[in-house]
Amino acid sequence: MEWTETGVVLSTRKHGEADVILEVMTAKHGRHLGLVRGGRSRRRQPVLQPGNEVYLSWRARLADHLGVFAVELAKARAANLMTSALGLHGVQHLASLVRLLPERDAHQSVHNALELLLDHLDDPAIAAPLLVRFELEMLAELGFGLDLAKCAATGSTDDLAYVSPKSARAVSREAGLPYHDKLLPLPSFLVNGQRQRGSEISYKDIQDGFQLTAFFLERNGPTNNASTLDLRSSMIAALEKSYRTTQPWDFFDDPPLSG
The missing domain is CATH 2.40.50.140 (Nucleic acid-binding proteins)
Structure with missing residues (x-):
């Protein structure tokens, strides 16, 4: 062979x-x-x-x-990745996610997304939305993909703002407003046709994206072990630190972290 x-x-x-x-x-x-x-x-x-x-x-x-x-x-x-905390923690986190896939099963979309991400881990504004999308891709490859194409309640494709934690389907702002405290926020950069450029994505959008993927990864994927969660937390902390050293303070919806 x-x-x-x-x-x-x-x-x-x-x-x-x-x-x-x-x-x-x-x-x-x-x-x-x-x-x-x-x-x-x-x-x-x-x-x-x-x-x-x-x-x-x-x-x-x-x-x-x-x-x-x-x-x-x-x-x-590797030499470039090792120069930053985001690079070091990011590659470890990505490897831990890929390790959820069965050995020797072809997943070309995951491979292609992995290469794209590794080429951009030195730029947090590009890497952040790609990391969220990578986690969504992993959910899909594991058989737990989210349906973000249209509102689960009305069928509308307009103003999608939430995700139902029960159905993993998108919900429009109007339909979800009465239940907004029970729904997960859907950042607009994850909705097709809405705000695709990294420069238009706030860090609150990124936080909402990671909150969304974390919920479904922890519920559906074997990612709730301490090692995997620690790798993810370290990567997100490094990402936030990289953001705060490269973006103006008004880019964030909250005051800068102390220290």
Whole structure:
């Protein structure tokens, strides 16, 4: 058995004195593991850093074997990611989400979204809405997608402002107003045709987006373990700090955090 493809490095773990088990996300072969001989060498270690894109050649005698990877660097991202807290925590959080997917199941949309996000983690204004959208994509791939196309109560596509926590469907402002304290806010950047540019998205929109995805990830996905929640919290804290150092204070709906 053999295949060749590019993939994004998610993690490595030691195997013996010189080798590593490499975990990657690919478009056609999904999240995949394999042995890299000599992966702990000085020459190999910089290539096998989380976030890097690599050329992969996988070979095994049988399809269900771990197999062996031959690896070459395709696109170096790790050095840039390691220069910021957002980059460091962001790549760990993304890897933890991808790890929710079954091994070796193809999820091309997740792979493509992962690459796009990793290329923009150095810009919080671009990364923030992409991170929210990535979590929505993960919910869809796990079978718990949200229906944000039209109002669950009226069928209207206008002025969608809430999401029902029971049905995971959008609700218009007018229909949801009597029940607004029981509904989740729907930021307009998640509604097709409304405010797509990152410069038009406030941090309150981003907070509402993360509140929305957190509710459904914690209810439907196996993400309520302490490790996953800590990674997500660290990433969001780093994102907010990055925002507050690059945006004017009137960009936020609340006063700056002390310290």
